[in-house]
Amino acid sequence: MAINWFPGHMHKAQKEIKEILPTIDVVIEVCDARLPFSSENPMITEIRGDKPLIKILNKSDLADAQLTKVWLEYLDAQHNVKAIALTTESPSIAKQIPTLIKKLVPHKDQEGKQINAVIMGIPNVGKSTLLNTLVGKAKAKVGNEPAVTKGQQRIRLEDGLYLYDTPGMLWPKIVNENSGYRLAVTSAVKDTAFDHDEIACFAAEYLLEAYPDRLKERYKLEELPVTEVELIEAIGRKRGCVKSGGYVDFHKASAILINEIRDKTLGPLTFESPNMVEKEVVYFDELEAKKIAEREAKKEARGRGRKNKPKKKKR
Numbered sequence: 001m002a003i004n005w006f007p008g009h010m011h012k013a014q015k016e017i018k019e020i021l022p023t024i025d026v027v028i029e030v031c032d033a034r035l036p037f038s039s040e041n042p043m044i045t046e047i048r049g050d051k052p053l054i055k056i057l058n059k060s061d062l063a064d065a066q067l068t069k070v071w072l073e074y075l076d077a078q079h080n081v082k083a084i085a086l087t088t089e090s091p092s093i094a095k096q097i098p099t100l101i102k103k104l105v106p107h108k109d110q111e112g113k114q115i116n117a118v119i120m121g122i123p124n125v126g127k128s129t130l131l132n133t134l135v136g137k138a139k140a141k142v143g144n145e146p147a148v149t150k151g152q153q154r155i156r157l158e159d160g161l162y163l164y165d166t167p168g169m170l171w172p173k174i175v176n177e178n179s180g181y182r183l184a185v186t187s188a189v190k191d192t193a194f195d196h197d198e199i200a201c202f203a204a205e206y207l208l209e210a211y212p213d214r215l216k217e218r219y220k221l222e223e224l225p226v227t228e229v230e231l232i233e234a235i236g237r238k239r240g241c242v243k244s245g246g247y248v249d250f251h252k253a254s255a256i257l258i259n260e261i262r263d264k265t266l267g268p269l270t271f272e273s274p275n276m277v278e279k280e281v282v283y284f285d286e287l288e289a290k291k292i293a294e295r296e297a298k299k300e301a302r303g304r305g306r307k308n309k310p311k312k313k314k315r
Protein backbone atom coordinates (compact mmCIF):
# COMPACT_ATOMS: atom_id res chain seq x y z
CA MET A 1 0.00 0.00 0.00
CA ALA A 2 1.44 3.36 -1.01
CA ILE A 3 0.67 6.25 1.34
CA ASN A 4 0.01 9.52 -0.40
CA TRP A 5 -1.46 12.53 1.37
CA PHE A 6 -1.11 15.89 -0.33
CA PRO A 7 -4.12 18.05 0.59
CA GLY A 8 -4.77 21.41 -1.08
CA HIS A 9 -3.28 23.56 1.66
CA MET A 10 0.11 21.85 1.14
CA HIS A 11 0.02 22.73 -2.54
CA LYS A 12 -0.76 26.33 -1.58
CA ALA A 13 2.03 26.30 1.04
CA GLN A 14 4.53 25.20 -1.58
CA LYS A 15 3.46 28.04 -3.90
CA GLU A 16 3.74 30.60 -1.08
CA ILE A 17 7.22 29.38 -0.11
CA LYS A 18 8.38 29.78 -3.71
CA GLU A 19 7.11 33.37 -3.63
CA ILE A 20 9.19 34.40 -0.58
CA LEU A 21 12.21 32.31 -1.54
CA PRO A 22 14.18 35.08 -3.32
CA THR A 23 14.29 36.99 0.00
CA ILE A 24 15.37 33.95 2.05
CA ASP A 25 18.98 33.67 3.21
CA VAL A 26 18.91 30.48 5.28
CA VAL A 27 16.59 27.47 5.13
CA ILE A 28 15.85 25.51 8.30
CA GLU A 29 14.50 22.07 7.52
CA VAL A 30 12.98 20.34 10.52
CA CYS A 31 13.13 16.55 10.21
CA ASP A 32 12.12 13.81 12.61
CA ALA A 33 15.17 12.35 14.40
CA ARG A 34 13.50 8.92 14.27
CA LEU A 35 13.52 8.97 10.45
CA PRO A 36 15.98 11.57 9.19
CA PHE A 37 15.79 10.31 5.60
CA SER A 38 12.08 9.59 5.26
CA SER A 39 11.14 12.88 6.88
CA GLU A 40 13.30 14.86 4.44
CA ASN A 41 11.00 16.41 1.87
CA PRO A 42 12.50 16.16 -1.65
CA MET A 43 10.37 19.15 -2.69
CA ILE A 44 12.18 21.25 -0.08
CA THR A 45 15.58 20.04 -1.29
CA GLU A 46 14.59 21.20 -4.78
CA ILE A 47 13.14 24.54 -3.64
CA ARG A 48 16.17 25.28 -1.46
CA GLY A 49 18.72 25.02 -4.28
CA ASP A 50 22.11 26.02 -2.89
CA LYS A 51 21.03 28.19 0.05
CA PRO A 52 22.67 27.34 3.40
CA LEU A 53 20.65 24.73 5.24
CA ILE A 54 20.26 24.07 8.96
CA LYS A 55 19.04 20.53 9.18
CA ILE A 56 17.29 19.83 12.45
CA LEU A 57 16.76 16.32 13.76
CA ASN A 58 13.88 17.20 16.02
CA LYS A 59 12.14 15.19 18.75
CA SER A 60 15.53 13.63 19.45
CA ASP A 61 14.18 12.60 22.86
CA LEU A 62 12.11 9.99 20.99
CA ALA A 63 15.03 8.72 18.88
CA ASP A 64 17.86 6.25 19.47
CA ALA A 65 20.75 8.49 20.62
CA GLN A 66 23.43 6.32 19.05
CA LEU A 67 21.80 6.45 15.62
CA THR A 68 21.16 10.19 15.94
CA LYS A 69 24.93 10.64 16.27
CA VAL A 70 25.51 8.57 13.12
CA TRP A 71 22.94 10.63 11.21
CA LEU A 72 24.37 13.97 12.35
CA GLU A 73 27.80 13.06 11.02
CA TYR A 74 26.33 11.79 7.76
CA LEU A 75 24.25 14.95 7.18
CA ASP A 76 26.94 17.39 8.33
CA ALA A 77 29.22 16.03 5.62
CA GLN A 78 26.81 17.29 2.93
CA HIS A 79 27.53 20.53 1.08
CA ASN A 80 26.36 23.73 2.82
CA VAL A 81 24.54 21.80 5.55
CA LYS A 82 24.77 22.20 9.33
CA ALA A 83 22.96 19.42 11.18
CA ILE A 84 21.82 19.62 14.80
CA ALA A 85 19.66 17.46 17.05
CA LEU A 86 16.95 19.19 19.08
CA THR A 87 14.35 18.35 21.66
CA THR A 88 11.97 20.45 23.71
CA GLU A 89 13.59 18.77 26.72
CA SER A 90 16.69 20.95 26.26
CA PRO A 91 15.60 24.25 24.68
CA SER A 92 19.00 25.88 25.31
CA ILE A 93 20.40 24.24 22.15
CA ALA A 94 17.56 25.68 20.08
CA LYS A 95 18.35 29.12 21.46
CA GLN A 96 21.68 28.98 19.61
CA ILE A 97 19.92 28.94 16.23
CA PRO A 98 19.83 32.76 15.69
CA THR A 99 23.65 32.87 16.14
CA LEU A 100 24.02 29.95 13.75
CA ILE A 101 21.81 31.63 11.12
CA LYS A 102 23.97 34.76 11.27
CA LYS A 103 27.16 32.72 11.01
CA LEU A 104 25.90 31.12 7.80
CA VAL A 105 25.51 34.53 6.08
CA PRO A 106 28.44 36.47 7.59
CA HIS A 107 28.51 39.15 4.87
CA LYS A 108 24.90 40.20 5.60
CA ASP A 109 25.47 40.12 9.35
CA GLN A 110 28.60 42.26 9.13
CA GLU A 111 26.91 44.79 6.85
CA GLY A 112 23.93 45.00 9.23
CA LYS A 113 21.50 43.88 6.51
CA GLN A 114 18.17 42.18 7.23
CA ILE A 115 18.40 38.38 7.38
CA ASN A 116 15.43 36.14 6.60
CA ALA A 117 15.19 32.47 7.46
CA VAL A 118 12.36 30.02 6.86
CA ILE A 119 11.36 26.92 8.82
CA MET A 120 10.10 24.15 6.57
CA GLY A 121 9.44 20.45 7.03
CA ILE A 122 6.94 17.63 7.01
CA PRO A 123 3.75 17.89 9.11
CA ASN A 124 3.75 17.46 12.91
CA VAL A 125 7.53 17.47 13.25
CA GLY A 126 7.66 20.42 15.66
CA LYS A 127 8.22 23.46 13.41
CA SER A 128 5.82 25.79 15.21
CA THR A 129 7.03 24.55 18.61
CA LEU A 130 10.58 25.47 17.58
CA LEU A 131 9.48 28.92 16.44
CA ASN A 132 7.76 29.47 19.81
CA THR A 133 10.91 28.34 21.66
CA LEU A 134 12.99 30.81 19.65
CA VAL A 135 10.61 33.70 20.24
CA GLY A 136 10.03 32.74 23.86
CA LYS A 137 6.25 33.13 23.41
CA ALA A 138 3.39 31.01 22.11
CA LYS A 139 3.14 32.92 18.82
CA ALA A 140 2.28 29.92 16.63
CA LYS A 141 -0.45 27.33 17.19
CA VAL A 142 0.89 23.83 17.91
CA GLY A 143 -0.81 20.44 18.25
CA ASN A 144 -0.08 16.75 18.17
CA GLU A 145 -1.62 16.04 14.77
CA PRO A 146 -0.50 16.84 11.24
CA ALA A 147 -1.62 20.02 9.44
CA VAL A 148 -2.08 22.32 12.46
CA THR A 149 -0.40 25.28 10.71
CA LYS A 150 -2.37 26.19 7.59
CA GLY A 151 -0.65 29.42 6.50
CA GLN A 152 2.69 31.23 6.53
CA GLN A 153 3.64 33.49 9.46
CA ARG A 154 6.64 35.86 9.77
CA ILE A 155 8.10 36.60 13.20
CA ARG A 156 10.87 39.00 14.27
CA LEU A 157 13.49 37.10 16.28
CA GLU A 158 15.70 40.10 16.96
CA ASP A 159 16.64 43.34 15.21
CA GLY A 160 17.25 42.51 11.56
CA LEU A 161 16.51 38.78 11.91
CA TYR A 162 13.19 37.38 10.72
CA LEU A 163 11.83 33.85 10.67
CA TYR A 164 8.92 32.38 8.70
CA ASP A 165 6.88 29.45 10.02
CA THR A 166 5.24 27.42 7.25
CA PRO A 167 2.65 24.63 7.07
CA GLY A 168 3.95 21.06 7.11
CA MET A 169 4.37 19.68 3.62
CA LEU A 170 4.54 16.18 2.22
CA TRP A 171 5.05 15.56 -1.47
CA PRO A 172 2.62 14.21 -4.10
CA LYS A 173 4.26 10.82 -4.60
CA ILE A 174 6.27 9.00 -1.95
CA VAL A 175 8.24 6.60 -4.16
CA ASN A 176 9.86 4.70 -1.28
CA GLU A 177 6.97 2.73 0.19
CA ASN A 178 8.89 2.15 3.44
CA SER A 179 9.21 5.90 3.91
CA GLY A 180 5.44 6.19 3.64
CA TYR A 181 5.00 3.60 6.38
CA ARG A 182 7.55 5.28 8.64
CA LEU A 183 5.87 8.66 8.18
CA ALA A 184 2.55 7.08 9.15
CA VAL A 185 4.00 5.38 12.25
CA THR A 186 5.37 8.68 13.53
CA SER A 187 2.15 10.69 12.81
CA ALA A 188 3.31 12.85 9.92
CA VAL A 189 0.38 11.52 7.88
CA LYS A 190 -3.22 11.92 9.04
CA ASP A 191 -4.47 8.70 10.66
CA THR A 192 -7.40 8.51 8.25
CA ALA A 193 -5.01 8.29 5.26
CA PHE A 194 -3.82 4.73 5.94
CA ASP A 195 -4.69 1.29 7.22
CA HIS A 196 -3.62 0.91 10.87
CA ASP A 197 -3.12 -2.86 10.75
CA GLU A 198 -0.75 -2.64 7.81
CA ILE A 199 1.31 0.11 9.43
CA ALA A 200 1.49 -1.89 12.67
CA CYS A 201 2.72 -4.93 10.69
CA PHE A 202 5.44 -2.83 9.10
CA ALA A 203 6.52 -1.48 12.50
CA ALA A 204 6.37 -4.93 14.12
CA GLU A 205 8.60 -6.43 11.43
CA TYR A 206 11.19 -3.70 11.94
CA LEU A 207 11.09 -3.87 15.74
CA LEU A 208 11.55 -7.65 15.72
CA GLU A 209 14.74 -7.10 13.77
CA ALA A 210 16.10 -3.92 15.38
CA TYR A 211 14.79 -3.86 18.96
CA PRO A 212 13.92 -7.46 19.98
CA ASP A 213 14.85 -7.00 23.66
CA ARG A 214 12.61 -3.97 24.06
CA LEU A 215 9.64 -5.98 22.76
CA LYS A 216 10.38 -8.87 25.09
CA GLU A 217 10.63 -6.59 28.07
CA ARG A 218 7.65 -4.36 27.36
CA TYR A 219 5.19 -7.14 26.48
CA LYS A 220 6.67 -9.69 28.89
CA LEU A 221 7.33 -12.22 26.16
CA GLU A 222 9.58 -15.12 27.10
CA GLU A 223 10.00 -16.17 23.48
CA LEU A 224 9.89 -13.61 20.70
CA PRO A 225 7.41 -14.56 17.93
CA VAL A 226 8.91 -15.08 14.48
CA THR A 227 6.49 -13.09 12.33
CA GLU A 228 5.00 -9.62 12.69
CA VAL A 229 1.44 -10.99 12.71
CA GLU A 230 2.32 -13.38 15.55
CA LEU A 231 3.89 -10.49 17.46
CA ILE A 232 0.78 -8.30 17.18
CA GLU A 233 -1.40 -11.26 18.19
CA ALA A 234 0.84 -11.88 21.21
CA ILE A 235 0.54 -8.20 22.21
CA GLY A 236 -3.24 -8.46 21.82
CA ARG A 237 -3.44 -11.52 24.05
CA LYS A 238 -1.27 -9.90 26.73
CA ARG A 239 -3.55 -6.85 26.71
CA GLY A 240 -6.84 -8.72 26.76
CA CYS A 241 -7.84 -7.79 23.19
CA VAL A 242 -9.56 -11.13 22.66
CA LYS A 243 -12.94 -11.52 20.96
CA SER A 244 -15.48 -14.27 21.55
CA GLY A 245 -14.14 -17.53 20.16
CA GLY A 246 -10.67 -16.65 21.42
CA TYR A 247 -9.68 -14.55 18.38
CA VAL A 248 -7.35 -11.63 18.93
CA ASP A 249 -8.80 -8.24 17.98
CA PHE A 250 -6.01 -7.47 15.53
CA HIS A 251 -7.09 -3.88 14.99
CA LYS A 252 -7.03 -3.07 18.72
CA ALA A 253 -3.66 -4.78 19.19
CA SER A 254 -2.26 -2.83 16.20
CA ALA A 255 -3.46 0.45 17.73
CA ILE A 256 -1.73 -0.43 21.03
CA LEU A 257 1.57 -1.05 19.27
CA ILE A 258 1.41 2.16 17.22
CA ASN A 259 0.47 4.27 20.26
CA GLU A 260 3.25 2.80 22.38
CA ILE A 261 5.78 3.56 19.65
CA ARG A 262 4.50 7.14 19.35
CA ASP A 263 4.39 7.97 23.04
CA LYS A 264 7.84 6.52 23.81
CA THR A 265 6.47 3.69 25.97
CA LEU A 266 8.73 1.37 23.97
CA GLY A 267 11.67 3.67 24.62
CA PRO A 268 13.57 5.83 22.13
CA LEU A 269 13.47 4.30 18.64
CA THR A 270 14.96 5.14 15.25
CA PHE A 271 13.50 3.57 12.12
CA GLU A 272 16.35 3.92 9.65
CA SER A 273 20.13 4.26 9.30
CA PRO A 274 22.12 5.86 6.45
CA ASN A 275 23.24 2.41 5.31
CA MET A 276 19.74 1.06 5.19
CA VAL A 277 18.28 3.96 3.24
CA GLU A 278 21.09 4.05 0.69
CA LYS A 279 20.17 0.49 -0.29
CA GLU A 280 16.47 1.32 -0.33
CA VAL A 281 17.02 4.34 -2.58
CA VAL A 282 18.73 2.16 -5.21
CA TYR A 283 15.99 -0.48 -4.98
CA PHE A 284 13.02 1.91 -5.24
CA ASP A 285 14.65 4.03 -7.98
CA GLU A 286 15.11 0.90 -10.09
CA LEU A 287 11.54 -0.19 -9.40
CA GLU A 288 10.18 3.23 -10.36
CA ALA A 289 12.27 3.29 -13.58
CA LYS A 290 10.89 -0.16 -14.47
CA LYS A 291 7.31 0.97 -13.87
CA ILE A 292 7.80 4.04 -16.05
CA ALA A 293 9.37 1.94 -18.85
CA GLU A 294 6.44 -0.51 -18.72
CA ARG A 295 3.92 2.34 -18.86
CA GLU A 296 5.75 3.89 -21.84
CA ALA A 297 5.84 0.53 -23.65
CA LYS A 298 2.08 0.10 -23.10
CA LYS A 299 1.39 3.60 -24.38
CA GLU A 300 3.46 2.97 -27.49
CA ALA A 301 1.75 -0.37 -28.13
CA ARG A 302 -1.65 1.34 -27.83
CA GLY A 303 -0.55 4.03 -30.28
CA ARG A 304 0.67 1.44 -32.76
CA GLY A 305 -2.57 -0.48 -32.35
CA ARG A 306 -4.55 2.64 -33.20
CA LYS A 307 -2.44 3.30 -36.28
CA ASN A 308 -2.93 -0.25 -37.58
CA LYS A 309 -6.68 -0.24 -37.01
CA PRO A 310 -8.47 -0.57 -40.36
CA LYS A 311 -10.18 2.71 -41.27
CA LYS A 312 -13.94 2.72 -41.76
CA LYS A 313 -14.89 2.86 -45.39
CA LYS A 314 -16.67 5.99 -46.53
CA ARG A 315 -19.99 5.39 -48.14
Ligand SMILES: Nc1nc2c(ncn2[C@@H]2O[C@H](COP(=O)(O)OP(=O)(O)OP(=O)(O)O)[C@@H](O)[C@H]2O)c(=O)[nH]1
Binding pocket: 058, 059, 060, 061, 062, 086, 087, 088, 089, 121, 122, 123, 124, 125, 126, 127, 128, 129, 130, 141, 142, 143, 144, 145, 146, 147, 148, 149, 150, 166, 167, 168, 169
Ligand atom coordinates in the same frame (compact mmCIF):
# COMPACT_ATOMS: atom_id res chain seq x y z
N1 LIG B 1 8.54 14.43 22.16
C1 LIG B 1 8.64 15.61 21.54
N2 LIG B 1 7.54 16.21 21.06
C2 LIG B 1 7.69 17.40 20.43
C3 LIG B 1 8.95 18.03 20.28
N3 LIG B 1 8.76 19.20 19.59
C4 LIG B 1 7.44 19.26 19.33
N4 LIG B 1 6.79 18.20 19.84
C5 LIG B 1 5.34 17.90 19.77
O1 LIG B 1 5.00 17.61 18.43
C6 LIG B 1 3.67 18.01 18.13
C7 LIG B 1 3.64 18.83 16.86
O2 LIG B 1 4.23 20.07 17.10
P1 LIG B 1 4.00 21.33 16.13
O3 LIG B 1 5.00 22.37 16.54
O4 LIG B 1 2.57 21.75 16.08
O5 LIG B 1 4.41 20.70 14.72
P2 LIG B 1 4.42 21.38 13.28
O6 LIG B 1 5.62 20.85 12.58
O7 LIG B 1 4.32 22.85 13.39
O8 LIG B 1 3.11 20.74 12.65
P3 LIG B 1 2.20 21.26 11.40
O9 LIG B 1 1.94 22.72 11.61
O10 LIG B 1 0.98 20.43 11.53
O11 LIG B 1 2.97 20.96 10.18
C8 LIG B 1 3.18 18.76 19.38
O12 LIG B 1 2.40 17.87 20.15
C9 LIG B 1 4.46 19.11 20.10
O13 LIG B 1 4.29 19.22 21.51
C10 LIG B 1 10.11 17.38 20.84
O14 LIG B 1 11.25 17.85 20.77
N5 LIG B 1 9.88 16.17 21.45
Ligand SMILES: [Mg+2]
Binding pocket: 127, 128, 129, 141, 142, 148, 149, 166, 167, 168
Ligand atom coordinates in the same frame (compact mmCIF):
# COMPACT_ATOMS: atom_id res chain seq x y z
MG1 LIG C 1 2.95 24.14 12.67
